[in-house]
Amino acid sequence: MAEAQKATKLWGGRFSGELDPLMVTYNESINFDKVFYAQDIKGSIAFARANVGTGILTKEEFAAIEKGLTQVLQEWKDGKFVIQHGIDEDIHTANERRGRSRNDQVATDLRMWLRDELREAEKFLVELLTILTDRAALDIDYLMPGYTHLQRGQPVRWSHWMLSYGSAFLGDLERLREVIKHVNKSPLGCGALAGNAFGIDRVAMAEELGFEGLIQNSMAGVGDRDFILEALQWASTLMLHMSRWSEDLIIYSTTEFGFVRLSDAYTTGSSLMPQKKNCDSLELLRGKSARLFGAMAGLTMTIKGIPSTYNKDLQESVQPMIESMKTVKDSVLIAARVLATLTVFPEKMLAALSPDMLATDLAEYLVRKGVPFRETHHISGRAVALAEKENIPMDKLTLAQFKGVDERIGDDVLEVFNYERSVELKSAIGGTSKSAVLKQIETLRKSL
Structure with a gap:
């Protein structure tokens, strides 16, 4: 036997x-x-x-x-x-x-399969971005706090927040399209490592299989797995963005914020506490990103120490590639469905805004009156401190109190304390005014 x-x-x-x-x-x-x-x-x-x-x-x-x-x-x-x-x-x-030697066939199979998987991931990512831009257009009138350091900074449009991740996902889409080009090169006909002895037409084989060019060196053709590593690096970056997006939505869905609520289809309840609704879909998106990072790092370690051309170690590229592609495709689909079915509470977002978030607007108001910004920042800070000392919102300070901070503050100062006015002033490209947000939507849609 x-x-x-x-x-x-x-x-x-x-x-x-x-x-x-x-x-x-x-x-x-x-x-x-x-x-x-x-x-x-x-x-x-x-x-x-x-x-x-x-x-x-x-x-x-x-x-x-x-x-x-x-x-x-x-x-x-x-x-x-x-x-x-x-x-x-x-x-x-x-x-x-x-x-026949199998080395070039192994590499060919891997490239063809990965190419097709990445093209499917591209289609899913376009779908996610389409949902995101449609939602941004639909929800454009909703205002919310913009955060830095997880502290409230300035008023922004909810659509502007969505499009910040749209920008990240668009970068991922552009990188993906480049990765597909790198993957879609044919090694078929490279033989074990030295090439083919019978003058085989590698170009004809590549064209039949849908490749867009050849690997020009036979040793590189059978020993290269950089194309898998590059795909996993791309997937890791996408999942990094997906994880941050998920974290924001998890925070925004808490009772303390109450900005959004996930559909029942993408949440679960607690086995002990009946009132709870857990964002399992987003938590899994956040968690699965770590698996992709690990797969990418593991393959890097596998490749770094092996000598040239084919070694059996390279077989260890297959399983993480298969698992990672499934994870990334499923994740993009889940993210798209979460976003499409998300309930938004604009009144909660608006209630989270506070007049002190317009402190920068007060500084800019004084700049328009000819005061240098290095002074206006300090003046605005003193007005914030006065409101805190008086334990009142900043827009409840009297005109006399404002003039007591700085006599150059005019009678029209209270016009500053308008959230809609604040966002509409940010009309330069990339800003949070309605016109700037609509321009972002238009640009993103064209890129798809």
Whole structure:
């Protein structure tokens, strides 16, 4: 039995000793790289077709190979393909048994699968950004506190807050489109490491498989996993933004804030406290980001110490890639649905505003009267201190009290204490006025 098993392995002729059964399972990747079955078969068909051109195969032989591989593809689709553990160590040997050095085929499968996954993630991210811009346009009249250091700073539009993450997610979308270009290069025909000895047409194979160019060096073609690392780095940055977005919404959904409420579809209750509604969807988005960071860091450590071209360590790139792509796609979909079904309470947002948040507006009011800002900042600060000392809101100070702070404060000072006026003054590009926010929405939509 051991001899029969060795004979079925593509590399079995070199070895006389029996493989430790634990080593057999330790070496296998078929349990997770079986997801590449379609890419592997398409690559094999393209390779066989190209070998008609080299004279290695006749047209009749290619037709028979294509027919057989198409049958194997259908077996996988129908769930009828039977994996033989101990023999089918990976997807390539499994398909070979049912139907060459595998190094270039491994890299080809990975690139094709990852390319398709990233394109799907791109579609989901566009959907999220579309929902975000639509919501920003719908909710444009709602005002809320803008925070720095988690302390109330200045009034802003709720839409402006949403678009701050829209800007981050747009950056992620632009980076993703660049990553897809880097992934979508063909290594097929690179052989084990030195290239192909039969003049195979690598360009024709690449075009058949939808690649947009070739890996120009055969050693790089089989030994490079930077494209997976780059995809995980991109995913980590996206999930970093997703985590911060989730944290804001978790805070805004607390009773202390009460700005938003999540749909029941994306929350759970407490097993002990009946009144609670927990933001599990957002907490999981925040938590799963750490798994992606770990996968990216782990693959970095795997790659950094191995010598050139293919080494078995590179097999460890497959599982984190598969798991990370599922996590990132699911996360973007969950985020989109949370945002689409979110209930907003603009009256709570408005109630959270306070006149002291217009202290900068008071300083800017004095700048318009010709007072240097280095002075107006100090004057405004003294007015804040006076209101605190009197234990009254800043807009309840009398005109005499304001003039007592600085005689250059005019009779029209109370016009400053208007939240709508405050946000509308921020009309420069990127600001929180209605016109500036609408411009952001327009720009973001064009980028999609």
